[in-house]
Amino acid sequence: MEDLGFFLTSINKISLLAFMVTFGFLGYEIYLFQKERKEKTKPRIPNFNENTVINASQSKVLLTQEEKAVKKSNNVVIVVLSVLLLVFGLATVIGFKKINRAENEPLQVSPTPIVNFINSKGIKILDEKMVPLADLDLNRLKSGNMINIGIETIGETDIDMARIKVNRQKWEPADITTAFDKKNNIFYIKYTVATGESQLKIDAQLHSKVDGWLGE
CATH class of the missing domain: 1.10.287 (Helix Hairpins)
Incomplete structure (x- = not known):
């Protein structure tokens, strides 16, 4: 313009x-x-x-x-x-x-993906109804939107929980979740996009009863 x-x-x-x-x-x-x-x-x-x-x-x-x-x-x-x-x-x-x-004329800014940096494999972003979001839907995320962030579990039966952190460096006890969705095969947390967040840097780990936190 x-x-x-x-x-x-x-x-x-x-x-x-x-x-x-x-x-x-x-x-x-x-x-x-x-x-x-x-x-x-x-x-x-x-x-x-x-x-x-x-x-x-x-x-x-x-x-x-x-x-x-x-x-x-x-x-x-x-x-x-x-x-x-x-x-x-x-x-x-x-x-x-x-x-x-x-x-x-109002300035038209092309939408940029808010979820543009994910550290861990198997992470999924879903809407409130647990429907996975496509890239186009991720581009439309705004502050105040509620999403579900999940990590896909693996076939081992000793996986009992996961932990997920967003835009933080260190893990906290509140990052641990046992909420599990069988349809998408994920442990997940509910997350509300905060005001001023231009990106979501997401890390997630699965926990094994035998080996502890995987990936450490």
């Missing part, structure tokens, strides 16, 4: 500059046109030469053709400049409207 706003601002500055330059040229051409009209009202005295024979009708025709050529040239320039002035003026107005629209 910022890049789009910068691009529109740059284009609009160019259009505004072109509008001002064209307006200046048009004003100057109108000034010259008015000046020529005033000069035409003054009597034109030819520069006589002793050896020159003046043909009155021929002189009048030449002067008329010259005046028509100059007038036609001036009219063409004024028309072209007027069209350019209109084009650049419209481009400037449209550019300002687009800039205002871009500034008023």
Whole structure:
């Protein structure tokens, strides 16, 4: 959005500059046109030469053709400049409207996954109904959402519990869970996404009655 706003601002500055330059040229051409009209009202005295024979009708025709050529040239320039002035003026107005629209539009930020770092294998993220969340659903997690975080157990029968920690370095007694979901074959905890959490760093371990905490 910022890049789009910068691009529109740059284009609009160019259009505004072109509008001002064209307006200046048009004003100057109108000034010259008015000046020529005033000069035409003054009597034109030819520069006589002793050896020159003046043909009155021929002189009048030449002067008329010259005046028509100059007038036609001036009219063409004024028309072209007027069209350019209109084009650049419209481009400037449209550019300002687009800039205002871009500034008023809410900034759209592409969602980034909140669960983007998992240390342990077999971890699953599920919704409140114990349905596993897809990557797209993980991207939509917000503060206040309640989820279930589980670790899949293995085939050994002596696994009796698990411990799961989120965004912490050290294990605590409260991380231990015996809650088990047979459908997903996981030990799990309920977790509410806290305000300001941009990621969930999850660690989990299974406990064996014989070997203790696996992975240590």
